Amino acid sequence: MDKITKIRVEELPPDSPYMQPFRFFYIQNGTEKSWDLLKVHDSVSIVIFNRTSKKLIFVKQFRPAVYHGIVTSSGGSLENIDLKKYPPKIGITLELCGGMEDKENLSSVEIAREEVLEECGFDIPVDRFNQVFKYKSGVGPSGASQTMFYCEVTEADRKTAGGGVDNELIDVVECSLKDAKKYISKGVINNSPPNFLLGIQWFLDQYPKKSKEVPQCACSN
Numbered sequence: 001m002d003k004i005t006k007i008r009v010e011e012l013p014p015d016s017p018y019m020q021p022f023r024f025f026y027i028q029n030g031t032e033k034s035w036d037l038l039k040v041h042d043s044v045s046i047v048i049f050n051r052t053s054k055k056l057i058f059v060k061q062f063r064p065a066v067y068h069g070i071v072t073s074s075g076g077s078l079e080n081i082d083l084k085k086y087p088p089k090i091g092i093t094l095e096l097c098g099g100m101e102d103k104e105n106l107s108s109v110e111i112a113r114e115e116v117l118e119e120c121g122f123d124i125p126v127d128r129f130n131q132v133f134k135y136k137s138g139v140g141p142s143g144a145s146q147t148m149f150y151c152e153v154t155e156a157d158r159k160t161a162g163g164g165v166d167n168e169l170i171d172v173v174e175c176s177l178k179d180a181k182k183y184i185s186k187g188v189i190n191n192s193p194p195n196f197l198l199g200i201q202w203f204l205d206q207y208p209k210k211s212k213e214v215p216q217c218a219c220s221n
């Protein structure tokens with residue numbers, strides 16, 4: 001996954017299926033203003049708990065944006081990048097399974113179902129997904145929405161090894177609740193987004209401290 005070479009950047013052409021940049025003009029209290037925006041797809045993310053192993057299921061993948069952010073914020077440049085100084089593995093993230101809502105004929109929960117199957121290999125009917133939150137995934141350049149779902153799986157639901165579709169290279173990892181708690185307690189978390197922290201914290205808040213049994217999700221759609 002981190003065998004990455006020949007890194008280069010160029011300007012975004014206008015036909016990107018993933019994002020459209022544009023400028024938004026407005027007058028606020030008599031002052032003319034503008035804001036530079038990025039139209040991106042809404043998305044879903046899924047907190048997955050494997051009842052068989054009693055572990056949370058996450059995904060790892062190389063994220064160009066994270067790599068770029070780490071390199072440039074430490075004074076590096078992507079021009080003739082030194083891959084020894086900035087090894088691509090610094091851009092590998094630990095995230096909730098998730099993806100873009102880029103199919104108009106599918107609802108959020110249907111997209112979530114597809115992502116769990118494609119990325120993690122579990123075939124789960126939509127009625128086993130519970131919506132946990134819906135929030136803005138960004139409020140600066142983009143104001144897209146993200147819906148977070150909770151889904152419990154067992155080994156009986158496993159259909160493939162996961163790993164994504166097309167060109168995706170995704171590692172599926174299982175994480176004990178103890179390790180998940182430790183990870184989000186670090187304070188500085190370089191390789192995970194806020195929805196990951198929220199999803200784990202939400203799950204741990206549901207988990208009864210004195211019981212060995214994990215409860216079914218209490219929230220409803």
Ligand SMILES: Nc1ncnc2c1ncn2[C@@H]1O[C@H](COP(=O)(O)OP(=O)(O)O[C@H]2O[C@H](CO)[C@@H](O)[C@H](O)[C@H]2O)[C@@H](O)[C@H]1O
Nearest residue numbers: 018019043044045095096097098099100101137167168193
């Ligand atoms: N900008 C881009 N440039 C080139 N190819 C791209 C691309 N974005 C996606 N792709 C391609 O589309 C594939 C599928 O992506 P997903 O639908 O799983 O969305 P992703 O998880 O990247 O992020 C989505 O879902 C997560 C949910 O966790 C959100 O955080 C995130 O904002 C949202 O885009 C990627 O593997 C890649 O091939």
Ligand SMILES: [Mg+2]
Nearest residue numbers: 097098099100
């Ligand atoms: Mg994804």
